[in-house]
Amino acid sequence: MSSNSENSEDFLAKWLANELTPAEKENFESSEEGKDLLKIISSTDKMAFPAYNVELELQRLQEKKKTIAPNTKTIHPIWKLAVAAVLVVGISLVYFLTKPSYKVYKTQFGETKAITLPDNSTVTLNVNSVLKFDPHTFSENRKLTLEGEAFFEVTKGVNFEVNTCQGQVVVLGTSFNVNQRAEYLNVQVHSGVVKVLTKGANSTLQKGDGLRVEDGQLIDQWQIQDQERPLWLSQNITELNNVPFSEALDALRNSFGISISSNISLTSERFTGSYPNDNVEIAIQIVMSTKGLEYSYNANSKELNIIGIEQN
C-alpha cells in the first residue's frame, strides 16, 4: 500500500495547513505516518527563536544611519554604497515585475537575449534590462514595459506600446531601439514611424530619426542614415553620444558587471565615444583615456578604481 504523501508533492503541506477534507484528515492522522508527524508538529510548537531586541537594534541602526544621507544626488563621496544600492534596486524591481500573470524577461550584466512575442514581433534585450508584458491581453493591446535597453522589430497590427518610466513609445509595424536608464530615454528609429510621448514633449520620428529625453524634456535630436540595426546588435559595440560621464560609467557597469569607485568628482564631465562589448580592459581604457583619467582595474574582483586626472 502506498501512502498519499508518496504519490503527491504537496499532500503533507495541505494537511498541515488544514486544507484536507475532514475525512481525508482523519484517515491520514490515524495512519502511522500521520501519528508520527503529529508528534513532530507538536514538538515544534515548543520552539521559539532567540529574542530580538527591536529597539536596541533600531538604535544601532540610527547611529550608522547618521553617516549616510538618503537619496544623494552627488555620486562621488559614497560611490561604493551607491553601486551596491543600484544593484539592489534592480533586484527589487525584478521582484515587482515578476508578479503573477506577467511574462518577464531579464538579462544580466553583459548578457543579451532574443525574444519572440506572441504576435511574432521580436525584441532583443540589451544588457541588464527587464521586459515585461501580460500574455493574456497581448493580442488585444500590445503593451510592454521596459527597464533598460531593447531593440524592437514589430509586425503590423494594432498599436504597439513600449512604456518606460521616462515616457511612452507607440508604433505601427517598424523597428526601433529604446534605451531608458535612470533619468533618460533614448529612442532610435531604424524603419517605419514611431511616436514618443513624454511629460514634456510628443514627437513623431521617421526612419533614421533619434531623440533623447531627460526627465521628460527633449534634450537632443539627430539623424542616422543606413543603419538597419543598432550598433550593439550589429557590431557588438556600445556607442555613447555626448552623455553625462556618469552614464558612460553606468554603461560599463551594465556591459561588464564591474563595480566602480572614484576618488574624484566627475559629475560635470560628458562623454562621446564607443567601446567593444567583448573586451572589458579595452573598453575601460577607451572611456578613461578620453578624460585623461588615471585608474586601476582588478580583473579578478572586477573593481575599477578611478584615481585621479593624469598630470602631464
Add this chain to the structure above:
Amino acid sequence: MEIKQATDSCNENIYNSLFRSIAPLLRNFLYAKYRDIDKSNDMVQEAFLILWQKCAQVLPSMAKAFVFKVAQNQMLKSLEKERTKEKHIHFLFKPSHSETPEFEMEFSEFDLKVQQAIEGLPDGQREVFLMNRIEKMTYSEIAEALDVSVKAVEKRMHKALLKLRIQINEKI
C-alpha cells in the same frame, strides 16, 4: 501622488515603523535559513541602511520585499567567504498550553531529536518549515517574502515533513 508616496520611506517615523514591523521577522527568517545569529542581526542592519539610501525609490509598501531581497543577497555574498564555519540554531523553549498535562519546562529528548533533524534540512526547506511553524506565516506570506510561487513553498514543506519523519524514525 507617486512622488509624495515615494518620499514616505525617507520620513523618519515611517522608516522607524517599517523597521519595527519588518526587522524581527527578517532576522528570524535569516536565522532560520543561514543559522548564524550575529550575521543575521548585522544583515538586517545592512538591508535597512540600503533601504534608507534608496528611500526615495522604494515605496513603503515595497519595503518588505526589498529588504528581504537585499538581506539575502548580502548574506550570500558574505557567506561565500566563510563556508567552513559550523552553523547551529539555538531554539528557545516556549511552554505549550496544549496536550501535556504536567508542566513541561524544557525540551524532551524527542524535541531535541526533532531540532537536530530540522537543522539538517536543506536551507530552502528549513526556512519554509520554520517560518511556518514558529513565525506562523501562511504559505502565501512565505511565498511573497521569498519571491517564489505558493506551489513551490508547499512542495518544500511537503518534502521537509517527509524528511523529518525519516530522520527521526532512524534515530529512535
